[in-house]
Amino acid sequence: MSDHTQANHTADHAPGPQPGATDVARALLRAEGIGISFGGLKAVQGLSLAVPPGGLDGLIGPNGAGKTTAFNLLTGVYRAQTGSITLDGRRIDGLRPHQIAKAGMARTFQNIRLFGNLSVLDNVRLGAHVRGRHTLVGTLFRTPAYIAQERAILARARQLLGVFNLLSRADEPAKSLPYGDQRRLEIARALATEPKLLLLDEPAAGMNPQEKRDLARTIQRLRREFGVGVLLIEHDMGLVMDICERITVLDHGEVICHGVPAHVQNDPKVIEAYLGEPG
Amino acid sequence: MGTLFDATFFDTMIASVAVGSLYALIALGYTMVYGILKFINFAHSDVFVLGAWTAFTTTTALIAWTGLSAAGAPWWLGPIVLGVAMVVCGVTAFCIERFAYRPLRKAPRLNVLITAIGVSLLLQNFNQLPPAPGLARTATVSFPFGPTPKTMPELLPDVILNESIIATGTLGGGERRGQVLLDRAVTVLPGRTYRLDVTRQTEAGPVVARFNLNNPPVGEVQAGTPLVTQPLRPPAEMQGLAYVLVQVPAVTIRLVDVAIVGTAAVLMVGLLWLVFRTRLGAAMRAVSFSIENAALMGVNVNFVISFTFVLGACLAAAAGFLYPIKYPSLQQPASDVWVLLGLKAFVAAVVGGIGNIRGAVLGGFLIAFIEFFGETYLSATIGSGLQDIYVFTTLILVLLLRPAGLLGTPVREKV
Amino acid sequence: MSAIHELTQKNRPGVGLTVAHTAALVGLVLGTGAVMQWVVGPAAGIYPATILRQIGIVAIAAVSLNIVNGYTGQFSIGHAGFVAIGAYAGGAVSFYANSLGWVGAYDPAGLLTPGHAVMLAGAAIGAGAAGAAGYMVGLPSLRLRGDYLAIVTLGFGEIVRVLFQQTQSQVFDPQAARALPISGWWPPPLGGAQGFSSVIPYGELFWIYAALALTVVWCYRLKFSSSGRAFLSIREDEIAARAMGVNLTRYKVRAFVLAAALAGLGGAFYAHLNLAVQPKDAGFQKSFELIIIVVLGGLGSISGVLLAAFGLGGLTEWLRQPTSVWPAALVALALVGVVQAVRRDIDSRARGRAMGRALLVIGVLTGLFEGLRAFAAWQGFKLDDIRIVLYALALISVMLLRPQGLLGTSELWLVPGQLMRRKAKAAAAPSLRTAGPADPAAAPATGVGGMGGGVTEAGGDEGWP
Ligand SMILES: Nc1ncnc2c1ncn2[C@@H]1O[C@H](COP(=O)(O)OP(=O)(O)OP(=O)(O)O)[C@@H](O)[C@H]1O
């Protein structure tokens, strides 16, 4: 299906870089010292991240550590007050969210934000929107370019729904899906934007162990098939330690640890931050 | 600079303050409801109109029943009328909240907004239906109020507070029509206007007629010098009448304006006290912060919300009572005049920062200032009759520069 | 090179499909006009035809407003401003073209005289002017949400009203118009506070319904297109839409421009039907009337809005001359009976309940209408006089009882599919089905912003490709 997609994103670098590297020479995403404060609260402070192309990194930390805020900074929901962000060598800080999506970063939301009254299929089709050109006149006269693009979007959306086993529910309103399916639909929708980097905000929240295992497999498969890099926020340590190549730990908006899972797991600061939670 | 602060300036200023305090009174109702329920109560301006018409109906009814003369109403009529207007508006607002808005409290805001538009249309158009057959229907008193404009009886005499009497006495007739002779010497200052109040005895009692003096000679004017007045009455009719010669101040301060500003000020201070100094006010602020949390803390949310509606309605009723005292011609309830007036009050609330009580007051005065000063000083260059454009342009500019209004705090949606 | 782009390049169809779709568009537009002009119009008679023309124009304005308020979820309450701009522009173009002697006198028999050509050009200018105004109103919509945007649009309508009041007086004398120097045309002689009158009656059934058909087809194709999905996504969740790459500014402005242009088109015909335009026509009272229609029909539903426009138009006429509603009630009952009998999505007990409910609703409505008629006759007043009061009551009742409006976001032609298919799927996933808006047995009391459970677009029913 997506030979061309894969070729697009991974033509000049092999997927799956050396796990364990704390820094990477040619990062897909590089954030340097980004930060924001709300009133007096420093939600994120001096956060630096580097995700290699096709990498799978984790961002963890206790509740309220600033993980979601970091995603919001990366995707332009909030404008970073300090620091710089580059995606694939291009500065993206200061761009607006839709421009960042176009530049190749897509995300899911911690509190699911699907288009609830739109069908499952339409949710994914909307994701593909950013890769097309859309005119009102084309809509009225249904020009050949419009028809072709509409078909392409439909085909692509069906393909993605197939990957996530959602094809049978394509016509149902998104809000009628069970929770786990909604989370997976959000990922499918994000993938439809053809991102180079996918930000997943607690994708396993509310899933049972079986669903979590499936999710882990799906994430691995996405990296293989779509060549997409993943940055993952997750509270399930088992999942994170299993699949992430590098992990950054945030606490009170600041990075307290960064490294391979084995290193992070044994860092006393991390254990302290989680205060008894299995690190 | 000297010419900037001339009489025109101060006249405009007084008009702005008077009308601004009316806007502020109405804007407070908008803002309080928004602060608590986060929706625009479109029907609020119609509560204000209801207040005005209730004031009119009560006044005419009282005058008819007590047999008072329509001209000089006693001082206690005003407070009674105000009280009735407040009760009627308060009950109406309570019912609106209870039956139209409360069932929708958990619904999306758009639904409530549309309902509010519906309630507004209902109030406007119901109130201007022809009087119901069964209900009291006299020549002046009717409910609903009917589709014709009415004129508000004079509740306050039109008194200029800062005018000075420079002579009193008995008139002598001149030689020609419109000429009068004073029986004593007066000093006429250059550039001022003078008014002659002449009292005539009729069967119904004394009647005061007011004449302006046309170009009186400046300086010391001897007794018996002929002065020219406006109405060209035969000299014989004027002779022997008691007169009062009044020097009209350059800037007139009218009792009406003072009463309006005074009443509004008292109400606003009372409201601020209520909201910021009492337990009930604390409950209101708590509910406006978060309905759920306030309920958890034991605040009776339904009561507080009803109370807020009634409070806002009382302020609107006061504005509705004061407005026709200044502008006695009362348009029919669905008239554009009312809608525009309510709209400007609403704009005032938004410009000041909707949800913010002090902002509503600030916005009310600001909008009135822009309206009156714009019309006075820009009409020569841009064109007259553009007040509404100034107001709405201000609104759009303020919203673009400070989307939450001047004193409002922007809320950021958490993602 | 994105995957979508490549797929698009690979499967580019010939122009055949486009030609077919465009032919369908032209056929629908001209066909609707022709049927109304030569079949419905003559059959209905002169007075009903005039009413039909009025309703057609209202429908154009309401369907276009639906793009902003229904699809995109923005709340505009200044739509009448756009209608008025189109009306003034269209009316002025054909009036002055006539008095300057560019076209001959009005010919009641013709449908495509030079005068009509000028009228159509005027309509295009009106649509363009309204679209430009829509652009200006759309821009602030990026920074303003919900209530605030509503206020700005309201202010916009008022500004338009005052600006039209400030225009010069109309030049009625052709001689004087011809002698007018260029500078005399500014400010435009649009009649000031008196309004612009003596417009030439080019607003025939044919043209009004052709314009309505164009509006409806465009809105329909839009709703099920990629641009339409962008609109809908903004309504559903702005933050998610943004994150998925939807340029909010562009799409909100687009929605405003298109809606305004179509409203302007309707406005141009309004001028040619009403023969006069007043500054008041831009005021919010007119806007509210449009909003009522959109809300009653269902925000986002084209067929719902059309139904509401025609229903309210019919109701207005009924209020003018109330007749017995029993025949209509019986027809409605029969229809409901047939629908309930053939629907396959519910079992017999639910069918019975749904039938009972429908009976109740129809009974209550019949009683209401008959009661009103009797009351008015007894008290000796005209129902027409309390028209707006009744509308207001209807609006409030709808918000309290059926907040999603008549059809929710669904479309009439999707309802049979929903009724027929539901059961099979329900068996597959028993607990997850929500009732569709067409299901009277379980109309969920969700709101306008997130309406009824029904699918917005059932796959395959969209008429695509
Ligand atoms: N828009 C905002 N305004 C004010 N404070 C905010 C805002 N967004 C986040 N915060 C605060 O910033 C801090 C970090 O929040 P954030 O949502 O990023 O935490 P998190 O690491 O994602 O936590 P969780 O694991 O619970 O999701 C919190 O204290 C939060 O209250």
Ligand SMILES: [Mg+2]
């Ligand atoms: Mg979070």
